[in-house]
Each structure stands twice: as C-alpha cells, then as structure tokens.
Amino acid sequence: MEHIENIIVGISIGDLNGIGGEIVLKTFEDNRSLEFCTPVVFASIKVMTFLKNHFNSEINFHSINTLDQISEGKVNVFNCWKEPVNIDFGKEDPKIGAYAIKSFIAATNALKNHKIDVLVTAPINKHNIQSEKFNFPGHTDYLDQQLEGESLMFMVTDSLRVGLLTDHLPVKEVSNHINEALITKKLDTVYNSLRKDFRISKPKIAVLGINPHTGDNGVIGNEDDDVMRPTLKKIKESGKLVFGPYAADSFFGSNNYKNFDAIIASYHDQGLIPFKTLSFGQGVNFTGGLNRIRTSPDHGTAYEIAGKGIADENSFKEAVFTAIKIFKNRFDFEQLTSNPLKKAPRNSRK
Numbered sequence: 001m002e003h004i005e006n007i008i009v010g011i012s013i014g015d016l017n018g019i020g021g022e023i024v025l026k027t028f029e030d031n032r033s034l035e036f037c038t039p040v041v042f043a044s045i046k047v048m049t050f051l052k053n054h055f056n057s058e059i060n061f062h063s064i065n066t067l068d069q070i071s072e073g074k075v076n077v078f079n080c081w082k083e084p085v086n087i088d089f090g091k092e093d094p095k096i097g098a099y100a101i102k103s104f105i106a107a108t109n110a111l112k113n114h115k116i117d118v119l120v121t122a123p124i125n126k127h128n129i130q131s132e133k134f135n136f137p138g139h140t141d142y143l144d145q146q147l148e149g150e151s152l153m154f155m156v157t158d159s160l161r162v163g164l165l166t167d168h169l170p171v172k173e174v175s176n177h178i179n180e181a182l183i184t185k186k187l188d189t190v191y192n193s194l195r196k197d198f199r200i201s202k203p204k205i206a207v208l209g210i211n212p213h214t215g216d217n218g219v220i221g222n223e224d225d226d227v228m229r230p231t232l233k234k235i236k237e238s239g240k241l242v243f244g245p246y247a248a249d250s251f252f253g254s255n256n257y258k259n260f261d262a263i264i265a266s267y268h269d270q271g272l273i274p275f276k277t278l279s280f281g282q283g284v285n286f287t288g289g290l291n292r293i294r295t296s297p298d299h300g301t302a303y304e305i306a307g308k309g310i311a312d313e314n315s316f317k318e319a320v321f322t323a324i325k326i327f328k329n330r331f332d333f334e335q336l337t338s339n340p341l342k343k344a345p346r347n348s349r350k
Contacts, residue, residue, distance in 0.1 A: 004331055006038055006072055007117045007324045012104040013043040014122025016087050017096050018301025019311035021051040024122060026313035027320060028075050029059050037324055040067070040076040040116055042103040047085050048077050055309055067115040080106045089307025097128030104139065108146055111292050118293040118323035122316070123301045139296065140167070140287050147290040152189045154262075154288040155275045155298065156322065161198070161262040162271040163190045163288065174267040175210055175223050180231045183207075187235055187242060189289040190262050196333045197288065197326045198261075206251070206260040207232060207244035208270055214245045252278065281314050284322045293326050295319040 014020030021043075028039050041048060045063040052059055062074040070076050080102050087096070104124070110116045121139050144151035155162045165186050166177050187205065194203035210228060211221035218225060228245045235242050246256065248265070252274040257263055265271025275283060276298060283298035297315035305311055 004117070004328060006036060007327055008070060008115075009037045009039050009320055009323065010107045010110050010116035010119045011039055011041045012107040012119065012121045013041060013047070013100065014103070015096055015100050015125045015128070015301045016043075016047065016085060017089055017091050017093055018123055018125070018303055018306050020122030020301070021048070022055055022306075022309065022311045023297070023313040023316040025051060025055055025057045025059055026311075027317045029057060033320075034073050034075070037320065038070060038072045038074070038076065039320075040064075040070055040078055040110070042078050042080050042107040042110075043099075044079050044081050044085070045077050046082075047087070050087065054307065067110055070115075078106065078110075090303040092125055092128050092303070094128045094131075097125060098131065100124045101129050101131070104142070108143065111294070112146060118295070118327050120316070120319050120323055121294065121296040123297065123299065125301050139294070143287055143290060143294055147292050149290040150185060150189055151290055152186060152193070152288040154190070154193065154286045155272060156198075156284050156286050157279045157282055157318075160257065160275065160279055160283075161194075162275045163262055163264045164268060164271050165264060165266050167268050169267065171267065171269075175221070178210060178223065178266060179227060180234075183228065183231045184235060186264060187240070190264060191240055193288040194261055197286075197329055199329050199333070200261050202241060203261040204241045204259070205243070205262050205264060206246055206257070207242065207264045208248040208251060208266055209245035210266045212249065213247050281312055282318055283315060284319045286322060286326070293323050293330070295323040295326075 011024055024041060027033065045061060048061055059075060061077045062071050063077050063079065064070060065079050067078065085099055104121065107119055111119045140151050140153060153164045153167045163186065165182060166174050169177060190205060191203055194200045210223045213220060215221045215224040224245050232242055232244055248270050251257060280298065285296045285298055287294040297319050299315055302311060
C-alpha cells in the first residue's frame with residue numbers, strides 16, 4: 001500500500017510575546033525531523049531571524065513568498081507580512097495578537113486549499129486576538145466555521161484520549177446545552193475519529209456524568225437520569241460500545257480510564273483537569289471531526305518564562321508527530337474503505 005512519505009506541516013506562529021517561537025525553533029533544530037515532514041512557518045523571515053538570534057539557534061530558514069515555493073527538506077518561512085514587529089517577551093499586546101491571527105488565517109487558508117497537509121498551531125492569547133474582523137473564542141471556533149464537519153476538542157496522548165461534550169462554556173450553562181442530539185453527535189464524532197484517525201476498529205467509549213455522583217438518583221440533579229442515561233442506552237443499542245455515565249470524581253483515580261479507548265467529559269474542566277494532570281507536557285489538543293487536521297500543544301503562551309530559553313518543546317513536538325500520524329492513518333483508512341476498483345490518488349494534497 002502506498003504511503004505519503006513527507007508531510008507538509010503548516011505552523012501558525014501564535015503569540016510572539018509568548019513561548020511559541022521558541023518551541024517551534026527547538027522542534028525543528030533537529031534535522032532528522034525534516035526526513036519525514038516539511039515545516040512551513042507562517043510569520044516573516046525578519047521575525048524568525050530575530051527569534052533565531054535571540055535563542056542562539058542554529059536553524060536555517062528558507063524564506064518564501066508564495067506557497068508554490070515550498071522546499072522539501074527545509075524549514076520554510078512563509079512571509080505573511082513584511083514590516084518589522086516589536087517583540088516584548090511576556091507582555092500582553094493586542095498588536096502582537098493581530099499578528100498571531102494574521103498567521104493563523106493565512107495557515108488556515110493554506111490548509112483549506114491543500115497547500116499544506118496538516119496545521120499545528122502555537123499558543124495564542126484568547127484575549128488579545130479579539131477584533132472586529134476576528135471575534136472567536138479561539139482556534140477551534142474559527143476552524144469550525146472555515147472547514148467541513150463538526151469540530152470536537154479531543155485531548156490525546158498515546159494512552160489517553162479525552163473528548164468534550166461542551167468546551168468553552170460557563171459552568172452555569174453546561175446542563176442547558178447537553179441534550180440527546182448533542183450527546184449523539186459528539187459520540188459519533190469520537191467514534192468515527194477513533195476508527196479513522198487512530199485505527200481502532202471497535203472503540204470502547206466511556207462517558208462521564210453531568211452532576212456529582214451522576215445525580216445520586218435525583219438528589220443532586222436529574223440531568224443524568226433524564227437525559228444522559230436514556231441517550232447512552234439508545235446509542236449502545238445501535239451497536240456502539242458506549243458505557244456510562246460514570247461519576248467523574250473517582251473515574252481517573254481508580255484507573256478505570258485505562259479500560260477505554262476514549263473518555264467523553266460533560267464540560268471543559270471535568271475532562272481537562274485530569275488529562276493535564278496525567279499527561280502535562282506530552283498531551284496534544286486535536287480538533288477532531290473536521291475534514292482537515294489541526295493539532296496544538298496542551299499549554300498556553302507561558303508569558304512568565306517567555307524569552308528565557310527554558311520552554312519545554314515536547315508537547316509541541318508531540319502535536320507535530322500526532323498530526324502526521326493522523327494524516328497517514330486517514331490516508332490508509334480511505335484506501336481501505338474506498339472502491340477497490342478505483343485507484344486512489346497517492347497524494348491527497350493534489
């Protein structure tokens with residue numbers, strides 16, 4: 001079976017006053033990474049040269065002004081702007097936020113137009129990116145609008161995968177948003193992603209309850225009895241291996257999570273606190289459910305250590321590796337499930 005050998009990895013540079021530039025440099029300083037992927041950093045050669053000099057990096061860049069100039073085996077820098085940028089590490093600056101979004105939008109357009117194969121986003125500051133032209137809580141919400149499919153925040157490592165029913169919602173609104181349609185949609189997205197993106201043929205999925213102790217038979221709320229249980233019962237009857245709802249407080253501490261291919265949490269902190277506790281620095285934020293692949297590290301801008309040369313690049317590096325693995329898994333899945341009489345194209349970016 002044919003495989004894609006060298007994946008074009010687009011990188012949005014994130015908040016330049018944070019650690020994004022540093023972890024990008026550290027990830028691709030090792031030339032061995034260029035044997036299986038071709039990075040394209042969406043920024044400017046002036047900015048990347050400043051970062052290279054500041055961090056005493058020996059990385060070499062290939063400056064390009066059109067995406068047709070991408071060179072395999074080199075760290076490409078696509079110039080999204082020409083003017084100099086005043087980088088002040090550790091400072092929240094709306095001007096820097098505007099450059100983060102300029103990079104992200106250019107990278108997203110390249111992803112949509114198949115000029116890059118996958119997108120890896122360096123951390124942004126959700127506050128300083130807001131403007132009249134860009135009014136989204138973050139990367140995922142914009143990608144959900146620009147790409148096909150239904151997005152899912154899916155936090156993943158090799159041994160732990162946590163998806164969310166609701167993500168960036170105030171806690172007081174969570175129960176109002178959880179209904180049969182949402183649960184069914186998110187479970188389908190997780191199930192299909194496990195099969196297509198992670199090559200798990202018969203996934204086992206656990207779902208965490210909405211209320212403490214899943215409501216204690218109505219003593220602490222009725223949502224689990226009235227909405228969650230009947231919906232999961234219906235989904236299980238359709239043939240999917242779905243279990244729950246489980247009480248969230250003891251689920252991870254008892255190691256029960258190890259019995260499942262994925263866990264779906266009802267809201268943001270219910271899923272992300274245990275995920276980051278168990279895997280911080282190695283986890284990856286994967287936007288599942290869309291027709292194109294985007295990953296990011298499991299941390300933020302880390303202003304407090306920005307510019308000091310001490311940022312850990314492992315989560316960003318894992319985000320790159322994960323995006324490449326998912327791209328290849330999807331390619332193989334499509335080969336296996338397509339009409340065998342039709343020859344599939346070797347390279348899906350054509």
